[in-house]
Each structure stands twice: as structure tokens, then as C-alpha cells.
Amino acid sequence: MATSIPSLAIPGQRLGSANTYAAGPGTHVQQANIFASIAGPVILDPAQPNTQSKATLRVSRVLSAAAQSSPTTASAKSKPRYNTLPAVDSIVLARVTRVQKRQAAVSILVVLDETSAPDADLAKASSDNDNIASILTSAANPENHSSTDELRFQAIIRKEDVRAVEKDRVVMEDMFRVGDIVRGCVLSLGDQTSYYLTTARNDLGVVMARSETGNMIIPLPIASMASGQYALPSDWLEHEDALGSSELHADSSRAATAVALAPNILSVV
Amino acid sequence: MSNQRQASSASQTPHLSPAELSYLYTSLSLPKSPIRPDGRSPTQFRPLTAESNILPGTNGSARIGFADGTQAIVGVKAEVEKTVLSTDTLASGEGGESTAATSGHGSWVQMSIEIPGFRDDDALPVFLSEMMRESLVGAVVEGGDGGGDVMMAGGLKGRLVINKRWHWRLYIDVLLLSQPLSYPLPLLSLTTHLALLSTKLPKLKSQGEEDPFFDDDWEVAEYLYPRGSKLKATSGLASQYVRPPVTLLVVSVGENVIFDPSREEIAVADAVLAISVTRDTEAGNLKLLSIRTIDPPSRLTQPAVPNSENVNMLGATAPTEDIAVLNPATGEEEVPGVWRPRRGGVKRSVIANMIKTVLKKGGVGEEVLEGLEGVEVE
Amino acid sequence: MNDRRRVNGPPGGTRPPVYASLLQSGTGADIRAQRQRQPTDLRKIFLKTGLIPSASGSSYLEFEPSASLAAARSNPKSLIPPSSALKLACTVHGPKPLPRSAPFSPNLVLTTHVKYAPFAARKRKGHVRDSSERDLGVHLETALRGAIIAERWPKSGLDITVTILEAEDDRWWGDVPDSHDASWGMMNVLAGCISAASAAIADAHIDCLDLVSGGVAALVSDDSTDSSSALPKLMLDTDPAEHRSIVSACVVAYMPARDEITELWLKGDSSKVSTADGDERSGHEALIDGAVDAARGAHTVLAEAVRESLQKALGQS
Numbered sequence: 001m002a003t004s005i006p007s008l009a010i011p012g013q014r015l016g017s018a019n020t021y022a023a024g025p026g027t028h029v030q031q032a033n034i035f036a037s038i039a040g041p042v043i044l045d046p047a048q049p050n051t052q053s054k055a056t057l058r059v060s061r062v063l064s065a066a067a068q069s070s071p072t073t074a075s076a077k078s079k080p081r082y083n084t085l086p087a088v089d090s091i092v093l094a095r096v097t098r099v100q101k102r103q104a105a106v107s108i109l110v111v112l113d114e115t116s117a118p119d120a121d122l123a124k125a126s127s128d129n130d131n132i133a134s135i136l137t138s139a140a141n142p143e144n145h146s147s148t149d150e151l152r153f154q155a156i157i158r159k160e161d162v163r164a165v166e167k168d169r170v171v172m173e174d175m176f177r178v179g180d181i182v183r184g185c186v187l188s189l190g191d192q193t194s195y196y197l198t199t200a201r202n203d204l205g206v207v208m209a210r211s212e213t214g215n216m217i218i219p220l221p222i223a224s225m226a227s228g229q230y231a232l233p234s235d236w237l238e239h240e241d242a243l244g245s246s247e248l249h250a251d252s253s254r255a256a257t258a259v260a261l262a263p264n265i266l267s268v269v
Numbered sequence: 270m271s272n273q274r275q276a277s278s279a280s281q282t283p284h285l286s287p288a289e290l291s292y293l294y295t296s297l298s299l300p301k302s303p304i305r306p307d308g309r310s311p312t313q314f315r316p317l318t319a320e321s322n323i324l325p326g327t328n329g330s331a332r333i334g335f336a337d338g339t340q341a342i343v344g345v346k347a348e349v350e351k352t353v354l355s356t357d358t359l360a361s362g363e364g365g366e367s368t369a370a371t372s373g374h375g376s377w378v379q380m381s382i383e384i385p386g387f388r389d390d391d392a393l394p395v396f397l398s399e400m401m402r403e404s405l406v407g408a409v410v411e412g413g414d415g416g417g418d419v420m421m422a423g424g425l426k427g428r429l430v431i432n433k434r435w436h437w438r439l440y441i442d443v444l445l446l447s448q449p450l451s452y453p454l455p456l457l458s459l460t461t462h463l464a465l466l467s468t469k470l471p472k473l474k475s476q477g478e479e480d481p482f483f484d485d486d487w488e489v490a491e492y493l494y495p496r497g498s499k500l501k502a503t504s505g506l507a508s509q510y511v512r513p514p515v516t517l518l519v520v521s522v523g524e525n526v527i528f529d530p531s532r533e534e535i536a537v538a539d540a541v542l543a544i545s546v547t548r549d550t551e552a553g554n555l556k557l558l559s560i561r562t563i564d565p566p567s568r569l570t571q572p573a574v575p576n577s578e579n580v581n582m583l584g585a586t587a588p589t590e591d592i593a594v595l596n597p598a599t600g601e602e603e604v605p606g607v608w609r610p611r612r613g614g615v616k617r618s619v620i621a622n623m624i625k626t627v628l629k630k631g632g633v634g635e636e637v638l639e640g641l642e643g644v645e646v647e
Numbered sequence: 648m649n650d651r652r653r654v655n656g657p658p659g660g661t662r663p664p665v666y667a668s669l670l671q672s673g674t675g676a677d678i679r680a681q682r683q684r685q686p687t688d689l690r691k692i693f694l695k696t697g698l699i700p701s702a703s704g705s706s707y708l709e710f711e712p713s714a715s716l717a718a719a720r721s722n723p724k725s726l727i728p729p730s731s732a733l734k735l736a737c738t739v740h741g742p743k744p745l746p747r748s749a750p751f752s753p754n755l756v757l758t759t760h761v762k763y764a765p766f767a768a769r770k771r772k773g774h775v776r777d778s779s780e781r782d783l784g785v786h787l788e789t790a791l792r793g794a795i796i797a798e799r800w801p802k803s804g805l806d807i808t809v810t811i812l813e814a815e816d817d818r819w820w821g822d823v824p825d826s827h828d829a830s831w832g833m834m835n836v837l838a839g840c841i842s843a844a845s846a847a848i849a850d851a852h853i854d855c856l857d858l859v860s861g862g863v864a865a866l867v868s869d870d871s872t873d874s875s876s877a878l879p880k881l882m883l884d885t886d887p888a889e890h891r892s893i894v895s896a897c898v899v900a901y902m903p904a905r906d907e908i909t910e911l912w913l914k915g916d917s918s919k920v921s922t923a924d925g926d927e928r929s930g931h932e933a934l935i936d937g938a939v940d941a942a943r944g945a946h947t948v949l950a951e952a953v954r955e956s957l958q959k960a961l962g963q964s
Contacts, residue, residue, distance in 0.1 A: 008961075010953045011849050012857030012904035028796060028856065030613075035904060037796055037854040039957045061852050082799045082854070085742060153744045153803075189802060192751035193744075375829060395781040403914050407829060542911070549918060557931050559914035560897075564789040571753050572798060610754065613856055614793045614902060614909035617939070621932055 005044060009036035009059050016057055024058030025082045086111050086153055086186050086195055093207070094155055094197065096180045102159050104176045106184070106197065107152040154194045157184060161198035181208035285536055287573030287608035294537040294608070298523025306533055312626075312633045314529040319459070319644045321467040329468025329493065333460040340446040341456045343464035345493075349431070349481060350377075350438045373426030375406040377436055382443040382457065398443075401458060404514040404545030404558040405441075405465075425513070428493060431481050437470065439493075451532035452563070454543055458516035462641055465513040468493040514547040514558050515637055519623050520565075521615070526626045528633050540615040541565045544627050546634045555634045557624065567611040575604040679819055680715035680729040682869075682882070682889040689884040689944045690732075694842065694952040696850040697960075704739035704851025706952075708843040710815075710835075713886050727820055730888030731769075733835060734813040737843040739851040742803035749804075754797035755853070756804040759788040761840060767814045768832075779830065783837055786912060790841045790900030793909030794859040795848065805853060809840045816888045829914065831865070831887040834898040837912065838863045841900045842945045849953045857902035858949045859909055862942030864934055865896035866920055878921035881933055883941040894919075897934040901942035911935065 005016055015027060015034045023029050024045065026038045036042070036059045045056040061084065086092055086108055094106035162170045176182070183204050184197035199205045209217045285293070296304040303311055316336045324330035327344040334340040380402045382394045389395075406426055429437040441464070443457050469490040471483035484490075496510055520530045520538035527534060535541060541563040549556040627634045684690070691711035699705035712720070712732040719729050745756060761783040763772040776784075791807065815832035838861030845859045866879035867890045879894040887893055895915025899908050917930035928936065 008954065008957055010858065010950055010957065011855045012902065012950075014904070026854070028854070030856070030905060035856070037856065038852045039849050039953050040852070041961065083742070084852075085800060085803055151740075151743045192749070192802070193747050390776075390778075390781065392781055392785050395778045396785045399778060399782045403829065407914055407916070556916060556918040557913075558916065560911055560931075561786075561913075562789055562909070562911045564785075564792055568792055568797065569752070569754055610798060612793065612796060613905055614900070614907035615911075616907055617935060620908065620911060620935065624931060 005042055005057070007042060008040070009042045010039045011035075011037055015042060015059075020054065021057040022054040024056040026059030026061065027057055084111060086155075086189075088186055088188060090186050091204075092155070092184055092186060092197065094182050094184055096176045096178050096182060097154075099172050099176050099178060101172060104157045104172055105194070106155050106157060106182055108155055108195070109152065109181075155184070155186070155197045156190065156194045157182070157197045157199060161187065161196070161200055164200040176206065177209065177212075179210055180206045183207050285533065285570075287571055290537050290567075290570055291573060291606055291608040293533055294522060295606070297527065297534060297537060298525060300524055303522065303525045303527060305527070305531075307531065309529075311525060311527045312636075314455075314637070315531070317456075317459070319463060319641075321463050321644060328470065329464050329466075331460050331463035331467060333456060333463065335456060337450050338447065339450050339453070339456060341453070341460040342444045342446065343457075343460045344442050344444075345464050345468045346440045346442070347468070347470055347493075348438045348440070350436055352434050352436050373429045373436060375402075375426060377426060377429050378402060378406050378439045378441065380405075380441045380443070382445070384445045384449060384453065386448050397454060397457060400454070400543055400545075400559070400561055401461060401516055404516060404547075405461075407514075407558050424511070425493075431473065432478050434478065435481050441465075451530070452518060452535055452541075454516060454563075455518045455529050458545075459637070459641065462513050462515045463644060466492075466494055466496075466641065512548050512638060512642075514545045515634070515641070516543055516545040516559075517627055517634065517637065518543055518563075519627060521619050521623055526623050536566050536570065538565045538567055539611055540619060540623075542620065542623055544624060546627060548638060554630055555628050555632075555638075557628060560620075560624070562615075565611060570608065570610045572610055573608040575607045680713055680886070680889045682886070683714045684884075686880060686882045687940070689941055690886070692842070692945060692948045694846055694948055696846045696952055696956040699736070699738050702738040702740055702847075702851075703742075704847040704849070704853070706737045706843045706846035706850060707735070708737070708839050708846075709734045710839065713889060715889070730819070730886055731813055731816055733811075733815050733839045735809055735811045735836070735839055735843055737807065737809045737840070737847040739805060739807050739844075739847045739853070741805040741851070742800050742853070743806070745802065745804045751802065753801050755795060755800035757788055757792050757795065757797070758804060758806045759784045759791065759844075760806070760808045761787055761811070761836075762809070763811045763814055767811045769816065769820060779833060783833065783840065786837050786910060787840050787844060790837075790859060790861070790910035791844055791848065793900070793907075794845065794855045794857060794902060796854040796856060799854045805848075805851075807844050807847070809844060811836060811840075815886065818893075819888045819891075829893075831885070831893050831896055834863050834896050834912065835884075835886070837861060838898050838941075838945070841910070842949055846949055846952055850956060857904040858946060858953060859900050859902050860942045860946040860949050861898060861900050862938045862940065862945055863896060863898045864937030864941055865890075866894045866915070866917055866930065866934060868892050868894055878919050880921055881937050883937050884944075895930070895934065897931075897938045899935065899938040899942055901939050901946070903943055903946050908935075908939070 006013065009015060013036045015021075015036055018029050018032045018034050021034055021044075023034045026036065026040060027034050028037045029035070034057055038059050038061065040059045040061055043058050043060050045058065047053050047055045091112045092108045093110045093112065094108045096104055096106050098105040157176070159170050159172055160167050162172070162175050182197075182199060183206075184199050185201060185204055187196040187198050190196045211217050293306065296306075305311070307315075309315070317333055319331065319333045321331040322329070323332050323342075324344050328347045329345040330343060332340060332342045380398045381389065382398045382401075383389060384394055387394050406424070425439075429439060431437065441461060443461060445453055445457070449456075469487075469492055471485070471487070472489045472491055473481060474484050475481045494511060494513060517528065518530060519542050520527050520535060521540045521542075522534070522538055527538075530538065530541075543559075543561045543563055545558040545560075546555045547558055548554075626632060690713070693709040693711075694706060696704070696706045698707050710733040713730050715729045716732060719725070742755065745752065749756070760776070761780050762776060763780060765772050765774065772780075787807070787809065795805075815835040817830050817832040841859060841861030845855075848855055849858060862883070863885060864881060864883050865885040867882050867885060868879040869891050882890075885893065885896065893915070895913065895917040897911070897913040897917075899912075900910035901908055913931060913934060917934050920930040920933055926933070
């Protein structure tokens with residue numbers, strides 16, 4: 001049965017009968033047959049043992065061999081993803097473009113793949129934007145700020161969605177500054193222009209920032225990041241180019257949204 | 270904004286709910302006897318008022334108003350212009366064959382369409398004018414053996430030739446007087462046809478290769494499309510004469526073929542074709558000049574959610590109510606009564622069926638041409 | 648304001664001089680391009696995807712030069728090439744957010760631009776898109792919209808840009824534009840645009856029902872002897888430069904997996920056709936079927952190109 005399934009598919013190629021399999025992402029059903037709708041490797045997700053569902057045929061967008069060989073356990077519990085657009089509950093990295101009293105406007109840089117667990121190596125997190133490290137560095141560079149915003153999806157973080165506690169005392173200017181990189185979760189597809197993001201979770205918040213003088217701020221100490229703890233306000237230090245006479249960050253309250261993230265993100269800067 | 274305009278059909282999409290779309294589709298796709306929202310038969314056109322020769326400053330003009338209030342005015346103007354002699358024409362002239370004398374050039378006919386709310390370089394006006402122009406200049410008559418049709422040898426383009434060095438340039442300006450309520454093609458095409466039928470060119474007094482000069486008596490001016498006397502026209506010999514083409518908008522819904530669709534009917538169509546036909550002077554029947562597909566707006570509609578997937582209806586309906594069945598026209602599995610935007614194309618058999626309905630003897634195409642002829646005779 | 652101080656060249660551009668005697672002489676017949684393929688033979692197509700790294704999907708398509716053009720290139724007899732071969736590049740940008748002013752759309756909003764490079768045709772094209780380019784854009788949009796699965800990409804837009812580097816001629820350059828003249832070359836260009844855009848969309852991983860491919864067929868009356876009894880013949884993938892007179896032509900965008908046409912553009916008088924005995928099809932039916940056959944041929948190239956780039960991408964990672 002499984003032998004008749006081709007390993008690679010191109011759009012319009014017949015993959016199997018809809019009576020035998022269920023159609024997953026990257027496929028469509030026509031006249032009771034499952035056809036591929038994108039080009040990519042065909043993956044057969046076995047049926048859930050305790051249900052009566054059929055095995056799911058899907059075509060993967062991911063072309064790297066590593067991502068395919070590892071069985072995607074997460075796909076079973078999450079909804080199937082038909083596209084690479086931000087969807088409700090996707091984790092995104094976004095750059096702050098405007099800070100207002102009631103909300104902050106951000107532009108989404110990367111949609112992180114849900115199938116990779118949050119603690120997994122982020123560099124492997126795959127999306128259409130293959131090189132996260134280079135995207136982040138270029139986005140953090142103030143010179144690139146204006147050019148590509150038209151091509152990115154815009155989102156809004158409302159004041160109420162910044163943190164889970166003390167919502168009424170949030171001061172947006174202290175939370176975000178233009179150019180900060182934020183890790184957020186999509187609340188809703190929003191209106192015709194913007195998505196809505198939230199940072200009110202432990203693993204969400206500002207992950208990369210520059211001080212007023214333009215120097216990179218890095219969370220300290222490294223050990224606390226690696227163990228996944230929160231960065232305390234005093235942990236955000238300004239990183240001087242030269243020998244690094246480190247000084248405390250001026251806005252200590254900004255760190256309330258700051259989150260220590262996997263070190264490999266920060267190591268690229 | 271410009272993004273939406275780009276889509277030739279998107280601007281025509283009425284805001285109908287998925288439920289309304291599904292209702293329309295179901296009633297229009299009833300086998301053999303579709304029920305149209307306005308009660309017309311599938312081949313029936315909307316009532317219209319037409320008059321020609323309304324603008325004294327033009328060589329020919331017409332106005333058509335649909336009952337829904339949309340009106341179009343077409344003015345045709347002709348100018349004498351010097352033919353640019355290219356090396357090519359010179360060469361063929363030396364060869365003894367005077368091909369240039371009978372064949373004109375497509376660029377001698379200029380067409381512009383103005384639709385309120387659209388810039389004249391938007392996709393819709395450009396697409397419409399190209400579509401109507403190509404059938405107009407494409408209509409070529411073989412030889413001159415259709416009684417009294419020597420003048421029309423080479424079609425409209427050939428008619429525009431005065432002599433080797435001079436020709437007529439024809440400007441056809443189409444004006445839609447209000448925002449279109451439905452796809453404006455049928456209205457524009459019928460009005461253009463009527464205006465061309467009424468177009469007269471001054472009688473030529475010069476001969477041969479002389480610089481042309483004309484009789485200034487408008488009474489003796491000749492029709493651009495030669496026509497018979499009233500008597501002949503009514504006795505059925507009108508088919509002897511070359512007539513401008515007419516472009517019909519045809520949609521298919523399910524197995525049905527529907528003419529002159531209203532905006533709501535286009536919104537649920539599986540396929541939309543613009544078919545240009547004219548009368549074949551030799552065989553006396555209709556012949557096909559051009560076909561273009563038009564993007565059906567049904568592809569851009571909002572989908573409906575079947576009860577089985579609707580969170581709000583959870584447990585409210587028995588699961589057996591939502592059984593997807595195969596729609597034979599689209600090949601998609603659908604839950605009856607639940608609207609799905611169309612996707613994919615058209616089967617060849619559907620296209621063939623649509624063309625056949627237009628071309629068949631005594632069919633809609635002939636009916637329309639006869640109707641337009643009738644306007645002129647009175 | 649004209650520059651009066653110097654002698655300017657003619658404003659309209661120049662063409663190398665052609666002497667009437669050259670066209671009339673015995674060699675004139677030789678330099679006219681002749682179709683050397685069978686009526687059902689297609690030209691070879693070169694198609695490659697993913698050549699433009701900054702776009703999310705891209706493709707490059709080239710038609711095989713006709714035999715006479717290949718001969719003229721290796722051994723030029725005249726300054727003017729006898730025919731031209733289609734070359735075009737297609738880029739796909741997106742999915743990207745819709746412009747702020749655009750209304751909400753539950754589907755992928757497709758935007759197509761077709762542009763001739765200024766040097767693409769024998770006559771220079773301006774940088775502003777003219778009506779024929781806009782017309783091609785609408786045709787291409789219709790062809791592609793039927794193939795993509797738009798509801799999988801809500802609230803986003805897709806820009807498809809085709810740049811034509813070398814266009815097909817509308818007729819042999821030495822011919823008088825006669826009563827049958829029309830922009831036949833445009834139809835070949837459209838067929839190329841459809842196939843190339845389809846490959847670029849697959850390269851961008853946008854969901855589509857099938858690889859939609861373009862094909863052209865034409866009714867051609869090639870007999871130099873003016874026998875009116877000779878009926879036009881059906882030819883696939885016609886190069887207009889190789890024929891004396893094209894009576895009608897048809898281009899389709901076709902999806903073989905579903906046997907469906909998403910775009911049909913037929914023009915010209917297709918009422919007369921010489922068909923094989925027992926072939927009851929009317930002219931336009933034969934024409935449409937011919938164009939579908941040509942599109943099937945293009946589809947095999949398209950599928951191979953997409954598969955090849957897929958395998959290459961898998962091999963690299």
C-alpha cells in the first residue's frame with residue numbers, strides 16, 4: 001500500500017485514493033483522489049492508533065533532509081498548517097516599528113514552525129525564510145529598517161496583551177523601543193491590515209534590543225538564559241564595542257518584557 | 270486599490286453572502302430549466318431601448334439603455350489619413366500584386382472605452398477594447414462574391430482603404446454613462462454594433478490614385494457597412510451583407526448555458542466566455558470570430574462553513590445531514606447548500622456546448638443580429 | 648523643446664535598410680523562414696526554475712530557435728534575423744501582505760504584470776506598459792487564478808511579473824501586413840508566460856491544482872499558389888514568421904490532471920479547416936483540441952523542470 005505512494009510529488013500528481021488516506025497539507029482532493037498541490041517530498045503520517053481516522057498524506061514544504069527524517073510528533077496535536085502565513089497560535093519574531101500609548105506596531109520577520117518545540121534548536125526551525133540568523137541581524141541593523149516593511153506582515157501588540165500581570169500599569173514606551181526584536185504569539189488574524197500579537201507568556205517578549213546609544217543590549221548572565229530562567233532587570237547590560245565598561249540599562253522596567261531565549265539567537269549579533 | 274482594479278472581474282463582484290450564492294447557484298443549475306432571479310429564460314436578453322444616429326457631429330452613433338438604468342453611447346468618427354508607405358508595400362507593389370490596395374491595417378481602427386470609476390489604463394477597459402477591436406478588425410471576407418459586397422473585400426480594414434496612398438482612420442469611442450451594474454461587455458458590444466451600422470462615409474469624388482476629395486452632400490454619403498434597401502432587408506436577404514461582429518457574454522452554471530447574465534448570475538458562474546460572432550456572407554450562417562475567457566468572480570467569493578465544521582452548530586444537527594456529494598460540473602466534493610468558491614477551469618465539452626448554443630441556426634446569435642438590424646430599419 | 652543646435656536622428660528609431668530587390672530576387676524565397684517541423688511537432692522548450700534568488704519563486708523559459716534562425720545565426724545572409732525565439736523570465740513575489748488600502752480578502756490576491764523589455768521586439772517598446780501588455784496581464788491572471796488554491800492563503804497577495812526578453816514576431820518581417828494580420832506572436836508569448844509562471848509558482852510553493860501549461864495551435868494557409876480551394880491546415884506551436892498567412896489561432900491554459908481549461912483565447916476565422924477524413928470536428932473544436940495537445944507537450948517539460956529543481960533542492964540540504 002505504502003509502496004504505491006511516490007516519494008516526491010509535483011503539483012497535480014495523483015498520490016492516492018481519498019478512501020484510503022486523509023488529505024493533509026500540501027494536497028487537495030479531486031474526484032475522490034488525493035493530488036499534490038505543491039512540489040515536495042510526500043510524507044505519510046500514520047493514523048492515530050486510538051481513533052478511526054485514516055493515515056494522512058501530506059506534501060512537505062520543508063526540503064531539508066534533517067527535518068524530514070525526524071518524525072513530527074507535534075503535528076498530531078496541532079492543527080495542520082496549509083501555508084507559511086502567520087496563523088492563530090503561531091510563534092513569530094517581529095521587529096517593533098512604532099510605539100504608541102495604547103499599542104505597538106511591529107512587522108513580522110519570521111513565523112516559527114510549530115512542529116519544532118520551543119526548546120528545540122531555533123536554527124533548525126524552518127520556514128520559507130531559511131536563515132533566521134541573517135534575518136535577525138539585518139533587521140536589527142537600523143540601516144535596513146525602512147526598505148522591506150512593505151513586504152512583511154504587520155501586527156499590533158495592544159497594551160493589554162503585553163504581559164499577563166498588572167495589565168493596567170503597562171507603559172508602552174517602557175516596554176518597547178523601535179527596533180527591538182520581539183517574540184510573540186498570534187492572537188488573531190485581526191483586521192484587514194494587521195495581525196494581533198501577545199507577549200503575555202513566559203517564553204514571549206523582547207529578545208533583542210539596543211540601548212539609546214545604539215549599542216547592543218545583552219541579557220546577563222549567560223547561565224540564567226541557558227537554563228531558561230527570566231532575566232532580571234539588572235541582567236540587561238549594554239554591550240560596549242571596546243573593552244566593555246558595562247553599565248546598567250537605563251530603562252530597567254523594559255526588562256519586564258524581556259525574556260531569555262536560546263543563546264544561539266544572541267550569539268549571532 | 271489598484272490591486273483590486275487589476276482584477277478584471279473582482280470589481281464586479283457583488284457582496285453576496287455564501288448562502289445567497291449557494292441559493293443562486295442551485296436555482297441556476299437546475300437541469301434543463303434554470304430559474305433566473307429575474308424570471309428570464311436562459312437565452313433571453315434583458316429589455317433594452319436602442320436608438321442610432323443620435324449625435325450629428327459624428328459619422329455614426331448609437332445609444333442603448335438597459336432597463337436597469339445603465340446606458341452606453343458610442344460615437345464613430347472617421348478621418349482621412351495618409352498611408353505610410355513602408356518598404357514592404359513598395360516591394361509588393363512592384364511585384365504587380367496590389368495587395369495593399371485591398372488590405373488595410375488593424376491599427377486604422379482605434380477604440381477607446383470609458384467607464385466611470387476606472388482609469389483608462391485600468392485592466393478592464395483595456396481588456397474590453399482589445400476584445401472588441403480584435404473581432405472587428407479580424408472579420409475578413411473572402412473575395413467579393415457575396416452580392417454587392419465588393420466594397421467589403423478584406424473586411425472592415427479593406428473598406429477603410431481609399432487608394433494606395435490614403436485611407437480612413439476610424440475612431441470608435443465608447444462611453445458608459447454610469448458605473449456598470451454588471452459586466453458591461455454586452456451593452457458595449459451591442460451599442461458599438463449599432464453605431465457602426467449607422468456609420469456613413471462621404472462619397473468619394475476623386476478616382477484612382479488621385480488625392481481624395483469627397484462629395485460634401487451628406488445625403489449621398491455611403492454606409493460604412495453597405496446595406497440593402499428596406500424591402501430586401503425584410504425579405505431575409507440581409508444576410509447577404511457584411512455586418513459588424515457582435516460579442517456575446519455567455520456563462521455556464523452547472524449544465525446550463527445562460528446568456529446576458531446579470532451581476533448576480535456572473536457571481537456564481539462556473540465559466541464566463543465572451544464569444545464574438547458575425548454573419549458568414551457565403552454560407553448565410555454565423556461564424557465564430559473570437560473567444561476569450563473571462564475570470565469568473567466566483568473564484569474570489571467567501572466560502573461557507575458546513576454545519577459539521579461550524580463550532581456554533583456543534584451537536585445541533587445530525588451528522589448525516591452533511592454528506593458531501595460530487596458536483597458533476599466541477600468534480601469537487603460539496604455539501605449541498607454550502608457554497609464553495611469555484612476553482613479550476615472548464616471542461617472542453619462545456620466550452621463546445623456554449624459555442625454551439627451561440628452559433629446554431631436560429632439560435633441566440635442570429636436573434637441578436639436580427640434584432641439590431643431591426644433598430645436600423647425603422 | 649527640440650534641440651535645434653545639432654542634427655538629431657529620426658525620432659522613431661531606425662531599421663537596417665532592406666532593398667526591395669532583395670525581397671523580389673530569387674534569393675528572396677530562400678531567406679523566408681520555412682517551417683521544417685511536422686504539423687504536430689512542437690519546438691523544444693528550455694525551462695529552469697529558481698534562478699532569481701531574491702524572489703520567492705522564479706523561472707526562465709526559452710523556445711528553441713527555428714531551423715531557419717539557427718541557420719541564419721551560424722551563416723548570416725542578411726542583417727535581419729529571419730525569425731525570433733521566445734525568451735522570458737518570470738518572478739513570483741509573496742505571499743506578502745496586501746497594501747493598506749486593499750479590502751480584506753479571504754483568498755490569495757493575484758497580481759500579474761507582463762512587460763516586454765524595450766529590446767524584445769523588432770520595434771522598440773516603451774517603458775510604460777501599453778495596452779497589449781496589459782491585455783496579456785489579464786489573460787495570464789485568468790489562466791493562473793483557475794489553477795491556484797487561493798483559499799489556503801488568506802489576507803495575502805502574490806505578485807507575478809513576467810519580463811519578455813525576446814518576443815515572437817507577428818509575421819515574417821518582409822511580409823506586408825495583409826488582411827489576415829493580427830498580433831499572432833502575442834499568443835505564443837502568452838503560452839510561454841503561462842508555462843513559465845506556473846513553474847515559478849511551483850517554485851514558490853504556492854498551492855495549485857496542477858501545473859497549468861500554455862499551448863498554441865493555428866489554422867494556417869501556406870500555399871503560395873492562390874488556389875482558393877485549399878483549406879487552412881491545423882498546426883501546433885506555430886512560429887508566425889514561418890507562415891505566409893495564419894487564418895486563426897488559439898491559445899489555451901490547460902491542466903492535464905483535471906482535463907480542464909482555465910484560459911481560452913481564440914481569434915480569427917476558424918470556419919474552414921481541412922481535417923482528416925471522418926473527422927467531424929468543426930474548425931474551432933479542432934483548433935482548441937490542437938492547442939490542448941500543444942499544452943500537454945509543454946506540460947511534460949514543465950513537470951520535468953519542477954521535479955528537477957525539487958531533487959536539486961533536496962540533494963543540497
